[in-house]
Amino acid sequence: MLKTALIGCGRIGRMHAEIVNASSRTHLTLVHDVHGPSAASVAEASGARVAETAEAVFDDPDVDAVIVASVTSTHADYIEAAVRAGKPVLCEKPIDLDIRRVLACRDAIAGTDVPIQIGFNRRFDPGHTAVRDELASGDIGRLLQLLITSRDPAPPGDDYLRGAGGMIRDMTIHDFDLARYLLGDDEPVEVWACAQALIDPDLKQMDEVDCAMIVMRTGEGRQVLINNARQSPYGYDQRIEAMATGGMLQSTNRTPHGIARFTASGTDAGAPYLDFFIERYREAFVHQLNAFVDTVEKGTPASPSFEDGLKALRLAEAAYQSLETGKATRVET
Amino acid sequence: MLKTALIGCGRIGRMHAEIVNASSRTHLTLVHDVHGPSAASVAEASGARVAETAEAVFDDPDVDAVIVASVTSTHADYIEAAVRAGKPVLCEKPIDLDIRRVLACRDAIAGTDVPIQIGFNRRFDPGHTAVRDELASGDIGRLLQLLITSRDPAPPGDDYLRGAGGMIRDMTIHDFDLARYLLGDDEPVEVWACAQALIDPDLKQMDEVDCAMIVMRTGEGRQVLINNARQSPYGYDQRIEAMATGGMLQSTNRTPHGIARFTASGTDAGAPYLDFFIERYREAFVHQLNAFVDTVEKGTPASPSFEDGLKALRLAEAAYQSLETGKATRVET
Amino acid sequence: MLKTALIGCGRIGRMHAEIVNASSRTHLTLVHDVHGPSAASVAEASGARVAETAEAVFDDPDVDAVIVASVTSTHADYIEAAVRAGKPVLCEKPIDLDIRRVLACRDAIAGTDVPIQIGFNRRFDPGHTAVRDELASGDIGRLLQLLITSRDPAPPGDDYLRGAGGMIRDMTIHDFDLARYLLGDDEPVEVWACAQALIDPDLKQMDEVDCAMIVMRTGEGRQVLINNARQSPYGYDQRIEAMATGGMLQSTNRTPHGIARFTASGTDAGAPYLDFFIERYREAFVHQLNAFVDTVEKGTPASPSFEDGLKALRLAEAAYQSLETGKATRVET
Amino acid sequence: MLKTALIGCGRIGRMHAEIVNASSRTHLTLVHDVHGPSAASVAEASGARVAETAEAVFDDPDVDAVIVASVTSTHADYIEAAVRAGKPVLCEKPIDLDIRRVLACRDAIAGTDVPIQIGFNRRFDPGHTAVRDELASGDIGRLLQLLITSRDPAPPGDDYLRGAGGMIRDMTIHDFDLARYLLGDDEPVEVWACAQALIDPDLKQMDEVDCAMIVMRTGEGRQVLINNARQSPYGYDQRIEAMATGGMLQSTNRTPHGIARFTASGTDAGAPYLDFFIERYREAFVHQLNAFVDTVEKGTPASPSFEDGLKALRLAEAAYQSLETGKATRVET
Incomplete structure (x- = not known):
């Protein structure tokens, strides 16, 4: 069971939490949200712990992989943090609204082999x-x-x-x-x-x-x-x-x-x-998670990358x- | 062009008249209905003559074939008349409500080779x-x-x-x-x-x-x-x-x-x-007429018989x- | 979480096991099958214990409810055993192939208020x-x-x-x-x-x-x-x-x-x-289980009964x- | 019955001929094609006369209206001829491949009240x-x-x-x-x-x-x-x-x-x-002709114009x- 953390406990984050816990391959261990009560609520429903900061998530030795479902402006930062921490990350789209930030992020993570998967769920x-x-x-x-x-x-x-x-x-x-x-x-x-x-x-x-x-x-x-x-x-x-x-x-x-x-x-x-997407693409989100787990566990290329x-x-x-x-x-x- | 007569100028008779006249293979020459004005109205719309009696239809030398669309109780009589007159007949269903009358009709026309086609349009x-x-x-x-x-x-x-x-x-x-x-x-x-x-x-x-x-x-x-x-x-x-x-x-x-x-x-x-059937089965009625003309002109077996x-x-x-x-x-x- | 036992670990039993474990309302605790390896395999996949006999299932104090997916000839016996043990039962259809056995079972359980739900999944x-x-x-x-x-x-x-x-x-x-x-x-x-x-x-x-x-x-x-x-x-x-x-x-x-x-x-x-039914009626099987849990936990009438x-x-x-x-x-x- | 002439006896012309003759509102009287045998063949099938020239069509006093289905390069000429002859025209699309020719034609027919309908059949x-x-x-x-x-x-x-x-x-x-x-x-x-x-x-x-x-x-x-x-x-x-x-x-x-x-x-x-269009838009072609007849007989505006x-x-x-x-x-x- 992949010990999975979640950053961002809004609507789409809650959906990820549910899917992670329903899967026999993953287990939700740690959650974080800038809005404390949101994190607490997901933690309670899923039996996960709460991290006070995003940094604590990336530092946690008991976390195998991270799902990022926080606001867009944080995505690139968290991708960089995940790479630094050596933790595979499944990050919601888009990487950033500003293409310059995306390019800077690309430079920052150049050469990494830490898997980064972007949440284009429809492929699944x-x-x-x-x-x-x-x-x-x-x-x-x-x-x-x-x-x-x-x-x-x-x-x-x-x-x-x-x-x-x-x-x-x-x-x-x-x-x-x-x-x-x-x-x-x-x-x-x-x-x-x-x-x-x-x-x-x-x-x-x-x-x-x-x-x-x-x-x-x-x-x-x-x-x-x-x-x-x-x-x-x-x-x-x-x-x-x-x-x-x-x-x-x-x-x-x-x-x-x-x-x-x-x-x-x-x-x-x-x-x-x-x-809407949570209903229409439920199967897609499940398959997306499976692809991410395959990447982490079996080394298949992260895709979409x-x-x-x-x-x-x-x-x-x-x-x-x-x-x-x-x-x-x-x-x- | 098959010179065609019509007996019975009610709703389904009027539809037959239209289809006969729209076909390049048939031409409506003579119509009859027990209700004179119905016959007159179809005759006027189609350029056909009016016959005062059904007998006059079967006797008319300028009639190649007859379509029977009158009330059910007349069908067996008209089939017999058509056979006597040697005129092919396309008769609406059913032959009669009383199976004994149908069997008597069968006896009466035994051995004939005058084509008799029953109007089961759905086959077409x-x-x-x-x-x-x-x-x-x-x-x-x-x-x-x-x-x-x-x-x-x-x-x-x-x-x-x-x-x-x-x-x-x-x-x-x-x-x-x-x-x-x-x-x-x-x-x-x-x-x-x-x-x-x-x-x-x-x-x-x-x-x-x-x-x-x-x-x-x-x-x-x-x-x-x-x-x-x-x-x-x-x-x-x-x-x-x-x-x-x-x-x-x-x-x-x-x-x-x-x-x-x-x-x-x-x-x-x-x-x-x-x-209803006039709209739903319009193509079928057209194909049904073509099958009847084939039987008369080319000698294909009358079907449905x-x-x-x-x-x-x-x-x-x-x-x-x-x-x-x-x-x-x-x-x- | 309803502590649920399963008797019968064939194809349909394995499906029940999966659904029980995927639900946030139920948990598979105990399994039994006359064919030991089948029970062991389900137990291993689901983290449940194995009971050597069906009796052991009904006697187990750590079992809240029982799902019966064994061969038809055992259904009536297990329904009676469940009633005696006071454990709610969700039993696959049919109750028995012989209606006399069904009627005898009805007599045997007359007056019980132990919930008995029959596995007519299509209702769901x-x-x-x-x-x-x-x-x-x-x-x-x-x-x-x-x-x-x-x-x-x-x-x-x-x-x-x-x-x-x-x-x-x-x-x-x-x-x-x-x-x-x-x-x-x-x-x-x-x-x-x-x-x-x-x-x-x-x-x-x-x-x-x-x-x-x-x-x-x-x-x-x-x-x-x-x-x-x-x-x-x-x-x-x-x-x-x-x-x-x-x-x-x-x-x-x-x-x-x-x-x-x-x-x-x-x-x-x-x-x-x-x-086939396992794919076509997957949602139905999930809803069926939910109805059973509602019956056990909220006292809604067992249905289908x-x-x-x-x-x-x-x-x-x-x-x-x-x-x-x-x-x-x-x-x- | 509108006495209708047809110029152009190719594939689409033959279809128009059929539809004109199947209608109870129109009658094909005169046909022309630069390829004589094509005209002769349509004439024979429909009982129409053959005109040796397009001019003869527009001059014929026994023609109420003209359908133009000849090659595109002739359309504007024939529209002008129809206007000069005072004969309503249903002309296949496009008016011309060269927009300057279309504009010249527009000038040439400015102020006319002779109905001109363009053959955009799909509207029907x-x-x-x-x-x-x-x-x-x-x-x-x-x-x-x-x-x-x-x-x-x-x-x-x-x-x-x-x-x-x-x-x-x-x-x-x-x-x-x-x-x-x-x-x-x-x-x-x-x-x-x-x-x-x-x-x-x-x-x-x-x-x-x-x-x-x-x-x-x-x-x-x-x-x-x-x-x-x-x-x-x-x-x-x-x-x-x-x-x-x-x-x-x-x-x-x-x-x-x-x-x-x-x-x-x-x-x-x-x-x-x-x-293809002859099968798919058959009903449309029939309705198109009816709209043209309405324009000629009842004075509804020609449309598409x-x-x-x-x-x-x-x-x-x-x-x-x-x-x-x-x-x-x-x-x-």
Whole structure:
């Protein structure tokens, strides 16, 4: 059992705690949160100890690995601390909102072999993984076009938005990584973005958007669309469509149960989709943890890696630059 | 162009008139209805002449073939008249409500080679036909179980019901024929029926039912369910499920257009199904007419035949007998 | 944490062990199996102790409740032992293959308030439960017809079949219980059955069947179909269709992930269904355990109860009698 | 009956001839094609006369209206001729490949009240129309994002491509018009295009593309994606997705019949989609003709109009300009 510590006991931290404890491979030993009562509450529910500081977590000899689910601005610091302490880390995305901080972090940890896995959970969704595997197998031919739909159930509050770094760095970054995961070696080289505050026009005042269509061209010319909206009345909408020379694959949404209704107002109607990522991607979070444990215990490469985290951010940067210029923007490498 | 006459200008007769005139292979020349204005109205819309009597239709030298869409009690008489006149006939189902009249008719026309086709239109539905063809091809293995769902959108009025001979002779008869069509040579040999007036309990007073489940066993032991209801709030429900050793085939319902709605009250909801047989089975009626023209012009065997009409009625008789005895009833042959 | 013991460490027992240990409400303390190594293996994986005898389980003061997953012939004995020991029991279905043994057991435990829950897991499937709740709410009107499809992925081996008591007692019994669950207070009063060995005709030699259609009529006249097959090439097929005066509800199958394939050989094709009950009904087994814990800890009535187990068996008996007589058979009460 | 003439007797001309003759409102009287045998063949099948020249068609006093289905380079000439002759015209798209010719034509016909309808058939598809009506009703809230998928079953031959004016003028132009139809008064003002020869890289030699993603922004900021491919192994793929504040609407593909297959290789698989526009949009072509007859007989405004034809072409021009510059391009008005 991997003795696992958790830094950050908010909503997503609590979910990690639960998953760590439900697994037969991991065990939650130590938790920390800047807000003491949050840490105490998770500790009580899970039988873990509380660390007063993040440093205490990294110093603790009884900790094999650390999950970082604290606010974004702390991620790079904690990654550096984990590397110094020699403790494998599974860190929530993004590494940082400022790409300069990410690059500095990269310099600081250069040459390390301490495993660093970034929390792009969608790579571990069974449906998305199956699309990736089918594409990689070649059975469906050569990939031509990729369309990723990602629509949140409801907009976050203004407080969240103010710290999130913009929709494209906060939300689309998952889709950038998912696109890269599905594309394999053929990286996006050019990004064009269209984004507006259409759902809530007041967002313009904080220079924020809530709907986006982003097109990327890969090195081999493939076309990728990312379609985002911050509000979806029918539930969290997470779909992939991969058009290939031999056919098309879709990874579709899932309903909480298999009920279909047939009435005078419609036929074969499913339930609204699972509400949000904690429900929709539960299996993905479990598989993500398993991959992390494999990395720690069996030495499989950490994936998605720190470099993946950086590359997703570079795509977000290119998208923001395109928004300003109206031009397709080359991705920095 | 086959010079075609029509006897019976009610709802289904008018539909036949339209289909005959829209076809490049047929032309409506003569119409008759006991209710003069109905005949006149169809004649005017289609450019056909009006015959004062049914006899005049069969005597007319300018008529190549006759479609009979008059009330059931006239069907056997008109089939006999058509045979005497040597005119091919496409006659709506059923041949008669009384099996003795059907048998007498069979005697009367014994030895004829005048084509007689019974209007079991569902055999010509593209989906149902495709199921039959797949089963016949053997690609899906040996058929084990067959489930036919047939639910009308809304119950007919009491007037209709009083003349209809009971739901099983009037409505289920289509499903008996469809089952036989799908089963090929393996005929149902035993019938068990369960039927009640569940939607409108007042029907019990006229000894009528509105919901039925009828199970048949074939000579080779296959199992067939027919599931009927006289009311379906989500539209006319017409489905086939064929379970075989290699997989399952369904012929599913069709919506008027391909709209899917995703809202807080449901996802991927289609429109209610097409309202009733004239809409749902329009293609089937067109293919049915083509098969009739092929029979007349090319000498292909009339199908479904008079014998098919008789056999469907024998299944209905067995079902009614089972309702009385509570026992599985052998089908007469 | 409910200190839970397990008797029977075969396939389904191992699944119970896993679910008990994954729950934050239960803890596996003691296991027993007549085959020692099976018990040892489960004990090792779960940290439980091994009991040499079943008696030792019931005598153990450190056991709060017992799950019985041993062979059917032991169920009634263990239920009686649990009652004598005052330990709540969750017992796999059926109570016994011989209804006389079930009735003797009922006499033996008469008057007890020790909770006895029978393992009809399907009642706890989220989709099936949602159908039940919608029906109970009345939103979809009055239920008219119920169709339950239950097809196993592949036939069991001959050894299993010889001890299983016949398909209708072994497999259909789940559907009998599910029907009763969905029907609420309106119990089936009459059963008619059609069953043959169609998939593997050799089964006739052991007087066994592999395909069945069973129709039941309820006290209020509702119609129920149960449709079974022992082989389904496309995966475990578990569906409900509830036709009501206001519309239709279906509880449909689930695929392992949301992939849809579109190729020249077909469009919108999902993956084959989850293989069998352990995968398909995993959530149901978890909810079943929670209901059991609620009964033990909060005193909610045990459900499905011993009486439910008896009633399902009476429906199976009526079905077998109908098979012999060809007649609809009254259900004993 | 509207006495209708047809200029152009190729594949799409023959389809128009059939539809004109199947309608009870129209009658084909006169046909012309530069290739005499094509005209003769349509004339024979439909009972129409043959005109030796296009001029003879416009001069014929026995012609009420003209359908133009000849090669694109003749469209503007024939529109001008129709206006001079005072004969209503239904002209296939596009008006011309060269926008200067379209503008000259506009000048030439300025002030006319002779009805000119452009053959953007997709506006008349029942599913697409239903989406438009639902959006217009406001029941689904405010439209935010529109995604149009349009993939041909197989690439056309090189000969066709050389005369087609480029995929975006030839194929995407339908989608530009469809987008405008669905958007109502909120016109696209900015276009950004990504297009490559991905399916057949040899197309680069003739400066042609076969895959495209085109994003448009409307005056009110709405986002529109058009997704094209010249090859779709699973059949002609024609879909709309409209994301709105109250939910999402899709207009989905249709299969030739309602068969679903369930086997070890997939579940609920439909047939491949209808092959191409003549099959997929048959109903649309019929409704299109009815709209044209309404315009001629009842004076309803011609729609889609000459201006609609021009505006779709302006969007194509903007897309081509964007391809060259990599920038979002303002649409000329």
